[in-house]
Amino acid sequence: MSERSHESAQAGVKRLEAISSTWSKTGLYVAYIGIGLLAYATSLEGQTTTNLTIFATSAFKAHSLVSTVLVVQGVVLSVVKPPMSKIADVFGRFEAFGLSVLFYVIGFIQQAASNSVNTYAAAQIFYSAGQTGLQILIQIFIADTSDLVNRALCSTIPDIPFLANVWLGPALAETILTKLNWRWGYGIWSIILPIAFLPLALALVINQRKAAMRGILPSSPFDGESWWEMVKTLWFELDFFGLLLICVAFTLILIPLTLGSKAGWNNPNLVTMLVVGAACLVAIPFWERSKTLAPHAFFPRAFWKNKTIMAGLALSFFYFMAFYLSVYPYFQSYLLVVQNLPLTKAGRIVQTFTFTSTITSIVISFAIKYTKHYKKYMVAGTILYVIGLGLMIRYRTEDSSPTVIVGTQIFLGVGGSLTHVPAQLGVQASASHSEVAAATALFLTFLEIGGAVGSGISGAIWTSNVPKKLAMYLPEETKDQASEIFGNITLASTGWPMGSPTRMAINQAYQETMTMILTVAVCVALPCIVLSLLMTDYKLDEIDQGVKGVVIGGTQERVDHGETEPFAGPSSTRLMSTQGEDEDDDEEHGEDRQNSSRTRLLGSRKAS
Known part of the structure; x- marks a missing residue:
């Protein structure tokens, strides 16, 4: 598999392998420090701006459009991951990182300068493109530079800053709102983020130059081509039409979910969007499985019959939808x-999930490193996740104390982390190095699609129930303000004191709607348990993905873009040469790449 992986790798993968071969261990650690700085900056930004969204939309008298903004974010987060991972594979990791940072900065500037809710929502396109680009690229970089045994631990590096930032973010947001305004909460990051990116950028550029000086940096696939030949190369290398189908399908399906309850499902525009989106969704597998139309398919053909990958993608979808x-x-x-809580305390309670899941992810990563298995943790996590959602229905009530509500968040955070980290590792373990970017991007794409669907369903339930319940419960003297209360969170939370008839009516409308949303969440999370049981429990130290160069966990063979030779991966066993086998063999038999690889292990025991 490692030999076939290297031969089938696209130019960007080979460039990264060449760069990795020039790293010393110290240089690699410096690159990871750069990853840590970038992760810290994006983490603090996210924890800060999350608390500003409701005030930005309320400034335009459109608090009810919070879910619409999140759906726009979710759609972009979903559709940008596939093309960004392809750009990284075709052009290189540094080029993709730079493009993501540029999108991020444009989004910050546009959000800070927005003068209407439409402009603010449109800014989410660039902002979310940059955010999701960095998210997927950091995980791809970690997959490129770590072996499977250490990968779960390395993949938690971007999460570690949340341990501090979940507490700092809400306080920083409140400070910005008090002393400046919400626009500054977006604008300052257009300066901070590029500075945070500099160490990683320099590490990649310097080692890229070293690789070029040694003559091991592969040439561009566009060298010597005419303009038309370059267009054709890009068409096939990027799987341009396949990515277009994916983007159009998910965009046209997800957007109507949050607009349907307001515009009405009889609206011909929404129906047209859904029909076209569904048609594109149906067309995706036919296009991606064609060797002629998609020789470099974003969704590799072997994935379609890989039980572990397909179950992992479905699990990520339902997991994040419930979230x-x-x-x-x-x-x-x-x-x-x-609950009548101040912004800082409310923000910290919301972020308890992130704090808990971050700690759990570190602990579970060490457990995976020493046991070399992941599945048992994932199955336990899905069960805890469903139980946690059930506890929320019981204890997320007006009579519950904040401490009890925090307890349910902690329970859910433990279950969520036990589910997410092992599931992503299982999907990555089922792919070769040339496919790991696609596998990672698919996992995170389905994760975001699930989040966008969940946000859309939340918005549909919220917008169809809260106004109706407000009109039903508000006393006569404030009944005419139902629409304004619904659209302005500041008025709803501070306009009337607790215990007054109007406030009691508002609280009842919110409470009943929230219980309804949580009930749907439990139903959505139940399939995760079954899907976790379907994934293969790989013995991680017996899998060779064909990662080359200096990596966390060991040093792989140096890159040789000339002759291809057998290659010893991160495990202690050595794979037999697979020369003569072609890539289509896996597709015909429909088995996991790692299963076929393990049958060629010399003297190793079969993974459970």
Whole structure:
């Protein structure tokens, strides 16, 4: 598999392998320090701006459009991951990182300067493109530079800053709102983020130059080609039409989910969007499985019959859909209104999930490193996740104390981390090095699609129930303000004192709607248990993905773009040469690449 992986790798993968071969261990650690700085900056930004969204939309008298903004974010987060991973494979990791940072900065500037909710929502396109680009590229970089045994631990590096930032973010947001305004909360990051990116950028550029000086940096696939030949090369290398189908399908399906309850499902525009989106969705597998139409398919053909990958993608979808039905987008609004909490405390309660899941992910990564297995943790995690959602229905009520609500968040965070980290590792373990970017991007793409669907369903339930319940419960003297209360979180949370008839009516409308959303979340999370049982429990130290160069966990063979030779991966065993086998063999037999690889292990025991 490692030999076939190297031969089938696209130019960007080979460039990264060449760069990795020039690293010393010290140089690699410096690159990881750069990853840590970038992760810290994006983490603090996210924890800060998350608390500003409701105030930005309320400034335009459109608080109810919070879910719409999140759906726009979710759509972009979903559709940008595939093309960004392809750009990284075709052009290189540094080039993709630079493009993501540029998108991020444009998004910050546009959000800070927006003068209407439409402009603010449109800014999410660039902002989310940059955010998701960095997210996927950091995980791809980690997959490129670590063996499977250490990968779960390395993949938690971007999460570590959340341990501090979940507490700093809400306080920073409140400070910005008090002393400046919400626009500054976006604008300052257009300066901070590029500075944070510099160490990683320099590490990649310097080692890229070293590789070029040694003559091991592969040439561009566009060298010597005419303009038309370059267009054709890009068409096939990027799988341009396949990516277009993916983007159009998910965009046209997800957007109507949050607009349907307001515009009405009889709206011909929404129906047209859904029909076209569904048609594109159906067309995706036919296009991606064609060797002629998609020789470099974003969704490799072997993946379609890989049980572990398909189950892992479905699990990520339902897992994050439930998350966006329970923690986002209306939990903070619920705390501000029903629990009557200040912004900082409400923000910290919401982020308890992130804090807990980060700690758990570090612990579980060490457990995976020493046991070399991942599945048992994932199965336990899905069970805890469902139980946690059930506890939320019982204890997320007006009568519950903040301490009890925090307890349910902790429970859910433990289950969520036990589910997410091992599931991503299982999907990555099922792919070769040339495919690991696609596998990682698919996992995170389905994760975001699930989040966008969950946010859309939350928005549909919220917008169809809260106004109706407000009109039903508000006393006569404030009944005419139902629309304004619904659209302005500040008015709903501070307009009337707790215990007054109007506030009691608002709280009841919020409470009943939240319970309804949580009930849907439990139903959505149940399939995760079954899907976790379907994934293969790989013995991680017996899998060779064909990663080359200096990596965390060991040094792989140096890159040789001339002759191809057998290659010893991160495990202690050595693979037999697979020369003569072609890539289509896996597709015909429909088995996991790692299963076929393990049958060629000399003297190793079969993975359970």
